[in-house]
Amino acid sequence: MPHPILTVEDVTKTYDGFKAISNLTFYLYEGELRTVIGPNGAGKSTFFDLITGRARPDTGKIEYGPVTNPLTDLTRLKEYEINRLGIGRKFQTPSVYVDHSVWDNLVLSLRGTRGVFATIFHRLDSTQRDRIDELLKLIRLADKRHWKAGQLAHGEKQWLEIGMLLASDPKVLLIDEPAAGMTDEETHRTGELLISLAGKHSLVVVEHDMTFVKQIARQNTVTVLHQGSVLCEGRFDEVQAHPRVREVYLGRGKKN
Amino acid sequence: MTDTTSPSTSVNRTRFRAELSAVGVIAVLLLVVFPLLNAQGVVSNFTLGVWGKYLCYALLALSVDMLWGYTGLLSLGQALFFSLGGYMHGMYLMRMIGDLGQYRMPIPDFLVFLGWKTLPAFWEPFDSFAFAMVMVVLVPGVLSFLFGYLAFRSRIKGVYFSILTQALTYAAMIMFFRNNLLMGGNNGFTDFKFILGHSLVDPVEGPKTMRGLFIATGVVLLLVYGLCRWLSTTKFGLVQRAIRDGENRVLFSGYAAASFKLFIFVLCALIASVGGALYVPLAGIINPEEMKPEKSLEAVVWVAVGGRGTLVGPILGAVGVNWLKSWATRAFPDLWLIFLGALFILVVLFLPGGLVSLPSRLAPLWKRLRGPSAGTEAASPATKG
Amino acid sequence: MRNTIHRFLALATLALTCAGVGTAAETARETIARAALAGSDRAQREIIGSLAGRSDAAIPELLDAWKRDELFLYAPADGQAPVPVQLTGTPDAAGTRTAVRIADGAPLTDTAGQPLRLIPSDLKAVEHTSGLRRAMKAVLDLVDLGSPDPATRIKAIDTLGKAQAADKLPVLRTRLESETDDDVRDKLREAIALIELKAADDATRIAALGVLADLHTLGSADFVEAARREAETAGRAEIVAAARTAQRAIEGHRSMVDLFGTLFRGASTGSILLVVALGLAITFGLMGVINMAHGEMIAVGAYTTYLVQNLFGAGVVIPFFGLSLAIPGLGLSGGAYNAYFIAAVPASFLAAAVVGVGLERSIIRFLYRRPLESLLATWGVSLVLQQVFRLVFGANNVQVSSPSYLSGNWTINEIIFGWNRVFVIGFGILIVFGIWLVLTKTPLGLLMRAVMQNRGMAACMGVRTERVNMLTFGLGSGLAGLAGAFLSQIGNVGPSLGQSYIVDSFMVVVVGGVGNIAGTVISAFGIGSIDQVLQQYLPSWAPGMAGVPFIGSFLQNLAQDSAVFGKILVLGMIILFLQWRPAGIFVTRSRSLEG
Secondary structure (H helix, E strand, O other), X not given: OOOEEEEEEXXXXXXXXXXXXXXXXXXXXXXXXXXXXXXXXXXXXXXXXXXXOOOOOOEEEEEEOOOOOOOEEHHHOOXXXXXXXXXXXXXXXXXXXXXXXXXXXXXXXXXXXXXXXXXHOOOXXXXXXXXXXXXXXXXXXXXHOOOEHHHOOHHHHHHHHHHHHHHXXXXXXXXXOOOOOOOHHHHHHHHHHHHHHEOOEEEEEEOOOHHHHHHHHOOOOEEEEEOOEEEEEXXXXXXXXXXXXXXXXXXXXXXX | OOOOOXXXXXXXXXXXXXXXXXXXXXXHHHHHHHHHHHHOOOOOHHHHHXXXXXXXHHHHHHHHHHHHHHHOOOOOOHHHHXXXXXXXXHHHHHHHOOOOOXXXXXXXXXXXXXXXXXXXXXXXXXXXXXXXXXXXXXXXXXXXXXXXXXXXXXXXXXXXXXXXXXXXXXXXXXXXOOHHHOOOHHXXXXXXXXXXXXXXXXXXXXXXXXXXXXXXXXXXXXXXHHHHHHHHHOHHHHHHHHHHHHHHHXXXXXXXXXXXXXXXXXXXXXXHHHHHHHHHHHHOEEOHHHHOHHHHHHHHHHHHHHOOOOOHHHHHHHHHHHHHHHHHHHHOOOOHHHHHHHHXXXXXXXXXXXXXXXXXXXXHHHHHHHHHHOOOOOOOHHHHO | OHHHHHHHHHXXXXXXXXXXXXXXXXXXXXXXXXXXHOOOHHHHHHHHHOOOOOOOOHHHHHHHHHHOOOEEEEOOOOOOOOEEEEEEOOOOOOOOEEEEEOOOOOEOEOOOOOEOEEOHHHOEEOOOOHHHHHHHHHHHHHHHHHOOOHHHHHHHHHHHHHHOOHHHHHHHXXXXXXXXXXXXXXXXHHHHHHHHOOOOOHHHHHHHHHHHHHHOOHHHXXXXXXXXXXXXXXXXHHHHHHHHHHHXXXXXXXHHHHHHHHHHHHHHHHHXXXXXXXXXXXXXXXXXXXXXXXHHHHHHHXXXXXXXXXXXXXXXXXXXXXXXXXXXXXXXOHHHHHOHHHHHHHHHHHHHHHHHHHHHHHOHHHXXXXXXXXXXXXXXXXXXXXXXXXXXXXXXXXXOOOOHHHOOEEEEOOEEEEHHHHHHHHHHHHHHHHHHHHHHHOHHHHHHHHHHHOHHHHHHOOOOHHHHHHHHHHHHHHHHHHHHHHHHHHOOEOOOOOHHHHHHHHHHHHHHOOOOHHHHHHHHHHHHHHHHHHHHHHHHHHHHHOOOOOOHHHHHHHHOOHHHHXXXXXXXXXXXXXXXXXXXXXXXXXXXXXO
């Protein structure tokens, strides 16, 4: 049994009487690329919120435990503490610093210096500059490095945010609908990138686009969320064949 | 200056150079030429004193701008920190009056008036200038730290932060209005005589002391400007502006936004406080009127009019609006407030970038006007607009 | 001299108790007429003294006239017995005045039955010595005892009791026997006990203290204290013990009165906060607009009330940029004039609502997405409006008189419920009820809530959001206007009226939770009560503060200024409260990342 880097056990979260997440249990193993699908309102965003400290679970356990680190209880930590542990998140709607240049967005995200006084006296060294250049090439924004992020097209912002995520070099990447607003070609390239990241990083990708899911899932596990808990887990074709899944999700999806 | 954090584009660099040279010229004018002219009698002592006050207001404006323009925190409490700095320094100045007060007693007049025979214990250390200066830093520093810690910890932001800082200032104001605080009540502190052994009122020595204070204020302003300029180029500056544009996003980049905000809040409290400490001997008075909620808002006006999110803007705004105010309160005493209010509404609605943004906003207009005469494409403004 | 009076007073009371019934056939007027005719000063004093304890309205009237030298002896021409008369009315050109017979109050007529008008100098005035005047006063003191109005009786008894004059005891005791009103009986018992505190024998004094302990009125506290001191000096242990018991009872009662008084004042302070904050709860809470000119909307309402009042009264002249605008008034008075407030309430709502709609259309609608900018722009508006008030109405406060029906009070168990405060609370309840009706029972309310919850969605559903915004802002401003009408009744109206409430009202809305009227109500009453409790009890906590290290004496000093220190403490509590509930009492949640 491989080592779970992320353990979510029996977690429940209620908003004003509405159970967004109910008795959810979920394990992410080191180096895994996990795809999470589910209809709207299945609790995908809340699920990410709980892991990243944006929301606190009412009950249940959320722990982070890469092989190299001691087990950490995430339910007591703040957003930035969780991020510093090595859990990065890409939001559904691209959230970049619109008034900063593309370069500065990456500088802000680069792994390292986070303290108040440290940032005052921080200077980029040449390895860091090289790393940013490398990322700029990867996300194909090298010639727009001085552009304000707010001036980029939607798809470019998506790429920039992926670049920012990579810059922070997290162990776990939580990626919410990366393909939204991208062309087919870009979507495919995103898929390739995510697949290449697996192994070294552990990824959870939430996605609606079934072609994209099929591309990245391959032989990896797909988790189907429904009404705040796991409906089923398995390989893409298994999940696709599951009668309940067809009923609540794929059935509707296949009509068009 | 080798900027290793953020590579500036050529446009940015030119603008940056332009700003630096402008600042250099103004600094020489203010720190050297102006006092020299005063010494020669070309610039009156009154004018020098008034401009000295403007420079103190510029410090206050910078503190507002570092919070509002750069970090997105609209603090309506900067006048409080300004006044606290003023009061701390004022306590030293009150002690320096010695027994030259109206009552010829070795304690400040208002204490005699309240029936005190000896100095209250907390007044005693203020005989020392050094102690007063430490208090100028410590009192606003501690207050802003406590308030900021509580406010930022519970993620009070936006207008809530503004309202709470205003309430804090209001509470302090009603407290300072009371005689029981033993800080001069309504009248505050005034009738200062000496600072560091130099007379403030002597017909011969007084103007010299004022000139010294003016230069000191100018130097402090230049240093604070330099500090803010430098901070804005560091990674700290990047985080600061990132908090302004997307505070929650900053958390997910691993920055403890609350700590950054707390740091900048305390720093700005200190800038304002130093401004207030310099203001008191120049103005010759400090009283609770300076803490009125509208004083903080006025400082925000200076920043908005000058141009927030820039460092020249607030200085320009503070000096400009106050200069306008001194003129207009004499020329149109009844209409001045209406004028100020209208100016403010207009700036917010039509010139969000302030005066500093005027050139860049006018540039397209200028081009359009010049376009046809230069013989280029004869596009009528109507089709272009 | 003093002795004579005492003797005389004793005599007078004797006359009252023994001969009271005997003279019942004679009316008070007849008695006074008899006294006017009596030859000697001494006889006059005796006759007047016999009036003690009677409560005929003629007694104060005639005795006062006597003292004013308006009683005369009229000698009819034919040598008949002189008739005592009172000259009333104003003298005519010839200096004659109407003459009224003292004995029956009928006009003096001549033989033809025509009313006679007499000149004072033709008549013999009825004299009065200082001794007689004192006798009159003693009678007058007791007149109110017999008044048909219980409140007048209580007041008279209170005066007698607090004077602690032993000679009044028999009168009071007699009165106690016949008195039927419970409150008056208690007052009589209190007065008797207070007088008996001066008694010579210990048993009486102890019994009196027992009665006072039983009644535990606040008014008796000082007397019990004095009695205890005296007994301590004299070494009367039993009396001291009895006094202590009485003092405990009084203190217990006092803390109860203080508590309920504080709660009542808290409710009225809360109502004021609520009324001024409700408009803000709409504009800030529902629309997210920080209207710094909210205070000036309040002032618009208050000035409108001022104008309406003057329209009902004498009219008003408004200097307007050098021009004078004279508005004639209706010149009403009395009840019709007092009704101005009823007209002023809708007028101030409308005036402020119109100004509010103008503000929304011209400025605020451009700033819905920029809350900080709306704060600044509206502050500019606030400056302009304040200065306009100054130019139009002057820099000083204008006079708005509250209708006379607001000046009384109810007293229940020594707790005073001022009508103005009751009015304040009632007004608050009425407005909350009104808003609740508007928000839940009208189509406008439905649209308002829809737009505020999801502007985009509402627009898609065909709601004209622009219009709803305008009306919502108008409603919020109108409520501020109502608050102004209301504040004009309990405080000053001046150009900076709004400024004094703006900080408080923002606090109320923030603590209540933005976008939640119920939260605003709770927070207003909470803050109001805490404020009043602190004002009431801070001074008594001041000594305890001396123990705080370093700043003890400083705190103790400040605590004396309970109003100011209380406000500061309330603010501190609000900041701490927001630590616990950053979004206020009721939370409205949002799902977007930056919001």
